Amino acid sequence: MKRVALSLMLLTLAASGFSQKSNVRKAENALMDPVDLNSAKTNIEAAMQNPETSKMEKTYYVAGNVYSKFYETEETKRLKQESFSQAVKDENLVKAIDAYAKAGELGMLPDEKGKVKPKYQKDVKRNLEQYGKYLINEGLISYNDKNYKQAVNLWSKYLEVPSYPVMAGMGLEKDTLYNEIKYYVVDAANRVPELKSVAIKSMEELRDAGYKEENMYEWLASEYKETNQMDKYVANLQNGMKKFPKNQYLMGSLINYYIENKKENEAIAYLDEAVKNDPKNAQYLAVKGNLLMSMQKFDDAVAAYNQAIAVDPNSAAAYSGLGIVYVTKAEDINDKASSIRDNKKYNAERKRAKEEFEKAIPYLEKAKNLDPKDLSNLRVLRAAYLRTDKGAEYSKIDAEIKALENK
Numbered sequence: 001m002k003r004v005a006l007s008l009m010l011l012t013l014a015a016s017g018f019s020q021k022s023n024v025r026k027a028e029n030a031l032m033d034p035v036d037l038n039s040a041k042t043n044i045e046a047a048m049q050n051p052e053t054s055k056m057e058k059t060y061y062v063a064g065n066v067y068s069k070f071y072e073t074e075e076t077k078r079l080k081q082e083s084f085s086q087a088v089k090d091e092n093l094v095k096a097i098d099a100y101a102k103a104g105e106l107g108m109l110p111d112e113k114g115k116v117k118p119k120y121q122k123d124v125k126r127n128l129e130q131y132g133k134y135l136i137n138e139g140l141i142s143y144n145d146k147n148y149k150q151a152v153n154l155w156s157k158y159l160e161v162p163s164y165p166v167m168a169g170m171g172l173e174k175d176t177l178y179n180e181i182k183y184y185v186v187d188a189a190n191r192v193p194e195l196k197s198v199a200i201k202s203m204e205e206l207r208d209a210g211y212k213e214e215n216m217y218e219w220l221a222s223e224y225k226e227t228n229q230m231d232k233y234v235a236n237l238q239n240g241m242k243k244f245p246k247n248q249y250l251m252g253s254l255i256n257y258y259i260e261n262k263k264e265n266e267a268i269a270y271l272d273e274a275v276k277n278d279p280k281n282a283q284y285l286a287v288k289g290n291l292l293m294s295m296q297k298f299d300d301a302v303a304a305y306n307q308a309i310a311v312d313p314n315s316a317a318a319y320s321g322l323g324i325v326y327v328t329k330a331e332d333i334n335d336k337a338s339s340i341r342d343n344k345k346y347n348a349e350r351k352r353a354k355e356e357f358e359k360a361i362p363y364l365e366k367a368k369n370l371d372p373k374d375l376s377n378l379r380v381l382r383a384a385y386l387r388t389d390k391g392a393e394y395s396k397i398d399a400e401i402k403a404l405e406n407k
Contacts, residue, residue, distance in 0.1 A: 023043040023044065023046045023047040023050075023053070024043070024044065024047045024053060024056070024058055024059050024062055026039065026040075026043040027039075027040045027041075027043040027044035027047065027062050027063075027066055028040075028062050028065075030043065031062075031065055031066065031069060035069070037066070037069060037070055037073065040066045040069070041066055041070070044059070044062055044063045044066050045063075047059050047062075048060070048063060055106065056106065057103050057106040057107040057118065057119060057120060058103075058119065058120065059103075060099045060100070060102040060103035060106060061099075061100070061103040061119075061120040061123070061124060063095075063096075063099035063102075063103075064096045064097075064099035064100035064103060064124070064127060065096075066099075067092045067093070067095040067096035067099055068092070068093070068096040068127065068131055070088065070092035071089055071092040071093045071096060071131075071134070074086075074088050074089040074092070075089060086138075086141065086142075089138065090138055090142075090150065090154060093131060093134055093135060093138060093154075094135075094153075094154070094157055096127075096131055097128065097131055097132060097135070097157060097161065100124050100127050100128050100131070101128065101161075101164045101166065103120055103124050104118075104121060104124040104125070104128070104164060104165065104166025104167070105164070105165055105166065107119065107120060107121050107124070107166070108121075108165060108166065121166060124166055125166060125167060125170065128161055128164065128166070128167060129161070129167075129170070129172065132157075132158050132161040132172075133158070135154045135155065135157050135158035136154075136155070136158055136177075136181060138154050139151045139152075139154035139155040139158070139181075139184070139188075142154060143184070143188055148188040148189070148191040148192050148195075149188075149192050149195065151184075151188040152185055152188045152189050152192070152195055152198060155181050155182075155184055155185045155188070156185060156198070158181055159178065159181060159182060159185070162178065179206060179209060179211040182202050182205060182206055182211075183202075183206060183211065183212065185198065185199070185202045186199050186202045186203055186206070186219075189202065196223070196227065199223070200220065200223050200224075200227070203216050203219055203220050203223065204216075204220065207220060213243065214240075214243075214244050214247060217236060217237075217239070217240030217243070217244065217247070217250060218240075218247070218249050218250065220232075220236050221233060221236055221237055221240070221249075221250065221253050224236060225253075233257070234254070234257060237250050237253055237254040237257070238254065241254060241270070241273075245273070245274075245277040245278075246277055246278050248281075248283075251270065251274045251284070252287075254270055255267045255270055255271060255274075255287065258270065259291060259294075264291055264294070264295055267291055268288060268291060268292070271284055271287060271288040271291070272288075275288070279311070280311055280312075281311070282308040282309075282311040282312035282315040282317075282318060283308075283315075283317070285304050285305070285307050285308035285311065285318070286304070286305065286308045286315055286317040286318045286321055288304045289301045289302075289304035289305040289308065289318065289321045289322075289325075290317075290321055292304055293321065293324065293325055293328065298325050298328070298329060301321070301325050302322060302325055305318045305319075305321045305322045305325070306318075306322075308321075309322075314370055315370075316366075316367045316370035316371035316374065316377070317367075319363045319364070319366040319367035319370065320363070320364060320367035320371075320374065320376075320377040320380070322360075322363040323360040323361070323362075323363035323364035323367060323377070323380060323381070323384070324360070324364075324380055325360075326356045326357070326359040326360035326363070327356070327357060327360045327364075327380055327383065327384055329356045330353040330354070330355075330356035330357045330360070330387065331353075333349055333352055333353035333356065334349075334350065334353045336349070337349035337350055337353065353387070354387060354388055357384045357387040357388050358388055360380075360384050361381070361384050361385070361388065364377060364380055364381040364384060365381065368381060372400075373404060375401065375404055375405070378397060378400065378401050378404070379401060381397055382394060382397045382398055382401060385397060
């Protein structure tokens with residue numbers, strides 16, 4: 001009885017394996033005229049789930065053919081302006097890509113004799129390349145429909161294709177289209193908050209690949225700062241400045257970072273480098289003057305502002321900066337004078353402060369003529385008029401300031 005039971009069990013197992021291989025053949029046959037896509041799908045998916053046929057190269061090659069046929073059927077409807085389903089198109093195109101990739105992977109494995117004998121590799125490569133490119137158009141359709149998440153999914157799948165083992169050596173990732181699509185991924189992913197990390201990763205890859213590199217340094221600086229990745233933010237700015245030393249956005253961002261974090265010496269070092277690379281940029285010199293003034297290095301600040309004016313005689317920022325230097329010195333003198341008990345010495349210091357305010361006025365007025373709507377400069381000028389007892393001038397500029405503030 002035991003022998004009979006064992007024989008029956010072996011017979012049952014053999015029949016099961018034969019049935020599943022039969023499913024692959026049935027699916028393959030269902031793709032021939034007359035085509036029966038539903039039958040093909042039912043049979044191939046049964047084979048893909050069976051432990052024996054799920055490891056067969058042919059199973060997934062046929063699956064790729066089945067899914068691609070579903071995709072093509074819907075695409076034909078679209079071209080004929082008949083009713084079709086974009087969701088069905090997208091789903092089956094992605095399934096076809098995955099199935100062909102799996103077929104390629106299994107075909108590269110050694111058989112029971114240790115030999116690698118792929119049967120469908122040539123067709124798999126051709127189909128992956130062909131249907132991979134279809135993902136581009138389908139992604140564009142989703143993008144135009146404002147379905148940005150789906151666009152990212154489809155374009156990301158396209159970008160995966162060159163990484164499949166079966167596609168090694170084909171150089172698809174070197175195609176200019178490859179980086180262009182990654183650039184589209186950045187655009188689409190940036191429109192979906194939860195895909196921010198995808199956008200950043202794609203930007204990093206494009207930057208490192210040298211594609212629109214300067215733009216990527218700028219964009220990544222913004223993204224790193226927004227997501228509070230400050231180590232990456234600073235490193236990106238520093239590396240960007242090495243490659244694009246005249247980029248004002250990168251330089252300005254780096255200098256602002258150092259200023260905000262009380263690293264004045266580092267900021268000045270980068271400003272000096274910026275001036276060296278772009279000696280006719282008065283803005284850098286004016287910013288250097290502002291920084292030196294904040295460090296109370298007034299003489300050095302005056303020198304920087306004068307250098308900026310020599311480069312650009314119409315630099316309102318430099319003239320305003322010079323005026324503020326003298327106003328700051330004057331206020332400092334007044335502050336210290338308030339603690340002087342000797343009336344004679346007190347009056348002498350107040351007089352000295354007034355002289356500094358007087359020195360500031362011509363520079364502040366020049367800045368006002370160059371930029372009459374700079375409220376910061378106007379307010380300093382108003383204070384200087386007040387401190388020098390210029391009542392008429394004070395009243396006039398006070399009215400101008402209030403008019404601007406009420407706009």
